[in-house]
Amino acid sequence: MNSTPETFLAPERTGSARRATKDAVLLGAVELARQAAAAEAGSDLGEYLGFELEGERIGTHYFATTAPGYAGWRWFVTLTRPPRSRTPSVSEAGLLPGEGALLAPAWVPWSDRLAPEDVSATDRLPYIPDDERLEPGYVATGDEETDRIAIRELGLGRDRVMNRKALDAAATRWYNSSRGPDTTGSRKAGADCASCGFVIPLAGSMGNLFGVCANEWSPDDGKVVSLDHGCGAHSETDVRRRGGEWNQSEPHLDDLELEVVQAVERDDDEGDDDEGDGDASPDSAGPDATNESSDGDQQAERDQPAEPADSATEAAEAAGKDAAEPEANEGNKPDADESPADDESQGDQESQASES
16 A cells, blocks of 8 residues: 555536635644544544645545454544634544445335335234325226126226236246145146136136136145146046065964854763763772772781681681682783783682582
């Protein structure tokens, strides 16, 4: 940057008033201006930039600023003096933007900067008497046919209605939205909305291109759609039938089929017979039971004390019986191929032979 101070000249004034070209007193009061700027800027005061004579006995000194974020800005100190006085005084001081300074956008009124997407359902917009989108509506004339067409069919029975420019803008906006023809759902749909039974056409000229969807299974339910729009919930389209990915074979065992079996009731007489069989004689219990009974009787006879014999005959018979008992016991053991009845007859024959 050039270290030589720059002199700024105010634009020329028109008229007969005398224009000041220079003021040596104000131009030389640089230190006075620096002190005033330092009181405002503090440590952000930079180098001296120059002087500008703004009028008769009025001039401004400029200083650079070192504050971060204020590139291109400068501190100013305006000085003035009374007529025929050589003592200047400070009029004002502050910070002003210069060329290339970072500035905030120009202020825009609220009514101009508000966008449609900024409005919520609970916001209320002001009334615009000269809205360029509207034009006077139709007033009933008493003619039934004319009033029916204008009011009921065309919907003109209001103070103001949309003009042609506003209708064209609305049609363009709707047609280019996600409910127009240029969407993924429309391209994959089997048919368009013009042939769908769930579309209610609009009245008036807009009905030639748009309708309202009334299918609760459609993503566009309750919304305005173009007649060449489409979705998968069309009333006249179907899906391609195809089998499942798993081929189920026939089961080897049907778990759902039940086999009904009639229960057999048991008579009380048969139960008594079974209990009686339990009290049967040892012969009916089988060979093992018979042998166990015989061995028990023989053991009991051995344990009893011998009674004195009354005669020699009884003593001899007792001795012969004792000698024959071991053989009888061996004969009582049944073979695997013999029945209990054969064991008993063989034992009787051996007993008779011993006695004889």
